[in-house]
Amino acid sequence: MIEGTIIKGIGGFYYVRVENKIYECRARGRFRKEKITPLVGDHVHISVDNASKQGVIEGIMDRKTELIRPPVANVDQAVIVFAIQQPDPKLSLLDRFLILAENEDLDVVICLNKIDLEAKEELQRLRMIYEQIGYQVIATSTKVKMGVEDLKECLKNQTTVFAGPSGVGKSSLLNSIQPNLALQTGEISQKIERGKHTTRHVELLPLEFGGWVLDTPGFSSLQVDFIDKEELQYLFKEFNEYLDRCKFQPCNHINEPDCAVKRALEHGHIHISRYESYRQLLEEIEQARRY
Structure with missing residues (x-):
């Protein structure tokens, strides 16, 4: 087995770079059965047919990020x-x-x-x-x-x-x-x-x-509905120093009284555009959970 990195994927073919060589590969059928899709950037194990010089992705190593x-x-x-x-x-x-x-x-x-x-x-x-x-x-x-x-x-x-x-x-x-x-x-x-x-x-x-x-191809929208509603607030870095100061725990920072995040917004420590983004994303996540 050879170790390499997927540098491109087009039409079911994956192009794996091994040192200075690039192999055109297919993925084993079991990946589809296990609902695993190889990604560009994946570090993989491949087997190579010496006659055709084409390969098969046999395994995907653990991902650092995805x-x-x-x-x-x-x-x-x-x-x-x-x-x-x-x-x-x-x-x-x-x-x-x-x-x-x-x-x-x-x-x-x-x-x-x-x-x-x-x-x-x-x-x-x-x-x-x-x-x-x-x-x-x-x-x-x-x-x-x-x-x-x-x-x-x-x-x-x-x-x-x-x-x-x-x-x-x-x-x-x-x-x-x-x-x-x-x-x-x-x-x-x-x-x-x-x-x-x-x-x-x-x-x-x-x-x-x-x-x-x-x-990467340009994009016009990004779905975030897979993020937990309670986790969203922690992904806005400027919220973090205020989260444990809210009267109610947990706090959505929308209608709750004595909310430290909303006080920070009023005092200009959190920008209104960022807070509006938070509100919009929270609403989208809540809507997605209803259906």
Whole structure:
């Protein structure tokens, strides 16, 4: 048996990298029976037919981390890319991905791209919201080559999932960091202000300076209904110092009196956009539990 890493999966075929070789593999039928789906990033055991040079995935090693969307395993950190403009950033979507990353205990870097556009006030506003919470924020532009070296340093010797809505410039950023990746890029639709899906599948890409990056298809929604209602509050990092100060335990931080989280919101210690994201996600989780 040979050990390798799944770097790509397309149409039921999995491409497993073993040192400098890549083997096209199928998964054993028992994985389907056991309802186990191999993921890009999985460390696997494969057997190889010497004549055809094709392989079979025989076993999947324990996963360090696992994300549902994008479906990847064993990543160290998430770089979440949003544009300052074109398309305008949707903070509720950014917060959803942050929650999924927190749920997997991933380190997170927020990348605000296209800062060459005239949006200095928006950049300052977003920095204020997320740096206050404790997230690292990197501002970038591929057009004027700003922040690209900072982002490159962040990726070094890490396995990173690179994610964000379509059209925010994820592939362009990766091409700027390492041109020989030659990732396809797309333009923004002026009519709907949404990018074309130029990345069609999840793929693990090696970086020349050390590390791996997963370029993923853009997404427009993220489901969080698998998260326990009681756990959601702990995934908003800025809530943590107030949770044990609420009068009622447990507290949903919605209608309960003498709620420390709501007091922090009133005093400006928790940003209103983050609290509204919490309310929206809590409602979605509660609705999902009813059906």
